Amino acid sequence: MDHPKPARPRLVLCRGQYCNISSRSDHLYEYLQTLVEDAVGDQRPRPIKLEIANCLDHCGIAPVLILYPSSEIFGELTEDQLEDIVNKAMKAAVPQSDSGAGQ
Ligand code: FES
Numbered sequence: 001m002d003h004p005k006p007a008r009p010r011l012v013l014c015r016g017q018y019c020n021i022s023s024r025s026d027h028l029y030e031y032l033q034t035l036v037e038d039a040v041g042d043q044r045p046r047p048i049k050l051e052i053a054n055c056l057d058h059c060g061i062a063p064v065l066i067l068y069p070s071s072e073i074f075g076e077l078t079e080d081q082l083e084d085i086v087n088k089a090m091k092a093a094v095p096q097s098d099s100g101a102g103q
Contacts, residue, residue: 006094008046008047008048008094009047009048009049009089009090009092010089011049011051011065011067011085012051012067012068013025013032013050013052013065013077014053014054014055015052015053016053016055016059016062018059018062019059028063028077028082032082032086033050036048039086039087047090048090048093058073063077065077067088067089072088
């Protein structure tokens with residue numbers, strides 16, 4: 001019996017015009033990349049994905065990151081929040097080579 005593979009968690013960081021005022025999203029992205037690399041290590045395929053968006057339609061709480069597939073929104077983002085967000089994504093990750101059964 002085939003089960004759909006659970007969606008891989010995605011961290012989508014906005015680098016749109018409001019989120020990236022004074023390059024703050026650029027700095028968040030650099031730190032986020034480091035945290036994701038540390039968390040993922042040499043796991044391939046990577047259990048979580050880091051993506052960039054141009055605007056996530058939440059400019060009023062910029063800078064913004066959304067964690068999918070839960071669609072949890074993190075606004076007024078600071079570096080201090082990023083480690084917890086990456087840990088949350090890793091907990092939601094299912095090994096991609098897994099058939100989806102068990103655990
Ligand atoms: S510019 Fe980031 S949510 Fe709109």
